[in-house]
Amino acid sequence: MSFLSPYWLSALLVVPLYLWLGRRNGWHSQIWLLIALAMLILALARPVFSQKPITVEQAGSDVILAVDLSYSMRAADIVPSRLEAAKKLLRDLVHSDQRDRFGVIGFTTSSIVLSPLTKDTELLEHLFSGLDESQIITKGTDVMSALELSRKMSHAARPIVILLTDGGDEPNYAKEADFVQENDLAVSVVMLATREGSTLPTADGSSLKDEKGHIVVSARNDAIEAIINEGRMIQGPDIGAVRSLIDAARHEDFSGSTSVMRYRELFYFPLVIALAAFIAAFTSIGGKLSRALIPLAALIGLSAQGSVLDFGYLYLAKSNYHHGEFERSAELYAKIDSPQARYNQASALYKAGKYQESLALYRSIRSDDPRFKADVFYNMGNCHIRLQEFEEAREALLKSLTLHYSRDADQNLHAITGVEEQQTLSVRKEKKDQFAQEENKPTGESKPSKAGGGSNMKSDMASGGGGDEGKKVQSDPRLSMSQGKARLSSRQYELINQRSVRETKPW
Template sequence: MSFLTPLWLIALILLPPYLWGARRYGWHMQIWLMVSLLFLILSLTRPVIPEKPITVEEAGSDVILAVDVSYSMRATDIAPTRLDAAKRVLHQIIAQDREDRFGVLAHTTSAIILSPLTKDTELLTHLFASLDESQIITKGTEVMSALELARKMSHAQHPLVVLFSDGGDELSYEKEAAYAEENGLKVCIVMLASAQGSTLPSEEGSLKDEDGHIVVSSRNDAINLIAEQSGGKVIDGADATSVIEWIERERSEDFAGSTTVTRYQELFYFPLVLALIAFVLAYTSVGERVSKAFIPLLALVGISANAGLLDYPYQTLGSYAYSHGNYERSAQWYGRIDSEGGRFNRAASLYKMGKYQEALAIYRTIRSEEPLFKSKVFYNMANCHIRLSEFENARTALLKSLTLSYTPQADQNLRAIAGAQEQKSLNVRKEKKDQFTSDENKPTGEGKKSKEGGGSNMQSDIASSGAGDAGKKAQADPRFSTSQGKAALSSKQYELINQRSVHETKPW
């Protein structure tokens, strides 16, 4: 077995972090969705079993696609530009015609081969996409050079030439028409210009001639003589369907040969079906019963079975907002997680906002049988009581915390409020700063304490919590510094300056 699109296997790197999230924050729905994702990725890799190669006979016409890339093709009367419209038609022809060989040439006052005759559609598609007209500054057009080069590119008796142009500059194309007829070229003219014409963009606005007059480029129907005399056709506008129909009608066996084709037996539908089954199990009671059958085994790796589908993204967003000092947004994200850990982290965010009563109310709703977690809940409740000058309740909460798990911080805080009275106003940050601490649950990597609300009272790596590293101090905005006495400009301001939209002396 092999894979036709093995690059999709790179997507498997998404599974370990997803598995980590499911392991910490839920099992039933998460694990089935992970299994569904795994099989979906395998399906996208297109697993196949190679079969015996076969030989296919093929024949078709030689088709030369000649594109005018002179300056006038930048006109916008054919949206978005004449040249872009030509590229679009070229893509459509290559994508739909699998029988013929295509060669590509570009011409202005001279012609060059962009691609010899080939059936490699990927090569031609890349060629059209990489054609950069901004590098072409020639303003003239000579059609004869394109016809002569087209004749040299093919040994067929009557190769087909599709000429994308706005008509060029000549008043008469009798010589070109005679050359096409004498050399067996069947020319289809794709007219990419309108009768009213269009101005041509330039650095000064619109292109002007030597006398300072604005140049207007419109279609030149004199070029139609080449199609009429060579037995071809004139097509108005970027009509790929008409071009393909003309090629099919004029097709001949200019070349014949055989190619070896490797056939495969597709197997993608097997993992696709399994992915659909796993997805259904994630949202049905059947999946819950199946997953519960494996809970004793999964308990060995500490997988819980109570998280929702979006708990992991919510806790990640909450952690990010918390670490950047956006505690209000952090509280909103954590508020969407229906778990003890989610409530714990929401209360911690509210504490950082100075909303001690709200944080305390949430802490009181948390239920857990884990002594370490309960100890941290009581410790945080004590910090809220201290901020509210409810010292008796704070002492009770600290004693409960120390009973469940001893920590030096809880012991220190208990000693710091030993003589405090309920009616006494205590600014802990100023009066007891060397005795009182609320950093027992300080997240990993936190710098100096934030000024919003109280100190950090959040432990994010507990077994049922979901706010890893949620407590880093938000960095100061680098665009303004009072110590430096000047402000750095944002990228938007630079953009406005470049557009001359900012007053140089009064930028406000």
């Protein structure tokens, strides 16, 4: 048995606190009320029994969200600011649409990929929260760079591109409109500015001024409507309109399957006990209902027994892992229902050479912890490397680096850049396997700390891609995640600030 909302269990501390505060007046007369409260808290924690996961076939569209990060997006004519409204719209969209894949581009006078196409809501939300506009110093807007990068991101015949912008500063977008038509982009625009416009705040709290000392007012630029293709202009951060637009333009750009965990809900058991105890607390039949303590004790005993069994399985699983019995270790970890146990089970399967099974388990893990999810994506990337699926490995490593920077993940990403799918990993036969002995080590085990942190594997391809020993691999700098921590890296901010087009009059 496990709990889907275990944080509610912390509320059980109220029960002993109440007993201590009411010790003078005697708590025996209120024992039923306390039991009702405790059982209600258990029901809110949602106790469940895990059932066998099912495989669900999925298909959807590639949706590329290009977010204008230029200085004018700090204007407050859209409350609280244009950029904050864009972030909220992005969060609401990825949470409400579980069918499509989302990729995110940030652009000013240059464009970078903030997130590759993914269905991982937690990854995307972490990215939006970590975006710090104070690190972006460019003031102009180059819409063409965003369109070009959008076309490179997706292999779909006609990906959906949604620009979240105030319209930029070009008086004419004919060149961009031609590019959209020639490259089959389904482009729509979410206009995040008003006709009246707004002043732009500076770091000292004053309003931005031009070179003549006049206060700059940034208003919407309707000229950008020329690039719309099979879409429309949406006024303001209207989540309903954006969802309707995606539904109307949806087509099957990708298909695949995913594992969905199934649970049997048990909340009604403590809820029934809570109801019975509540009745007993305010009626004369409380004494007769004392027999209800027997099934309550049985329920608590069953839970305690389950915890003891989990501890036993954990001990045996770790022991088998350290003795090289990886398949047996995976079987024992499978008997424990928790994300950490599934992680360890997947790690044991990886050590056993069952990369497909390991990958499927990693995909089923859900967590709100960015560091833990970074490790999961990193291990998924190494599974894909073992399976010679280098494009998938690249996407997994990018997601890992988005959540938490790791030197090992960065090296692996550079190592596989440009490697063809049909190439074999011949270095396995020619060299000693360079995967670290720490790789896939079960969580909870001590291991030496490594510079960069976060990683728990090293790829046998870290020395170079495609078997070319000692050769540096050049990757697309717009996709680089190096030098960062849990948020957007300083290198990404440097790249987006690298150009200075129309800096004098970017409005």
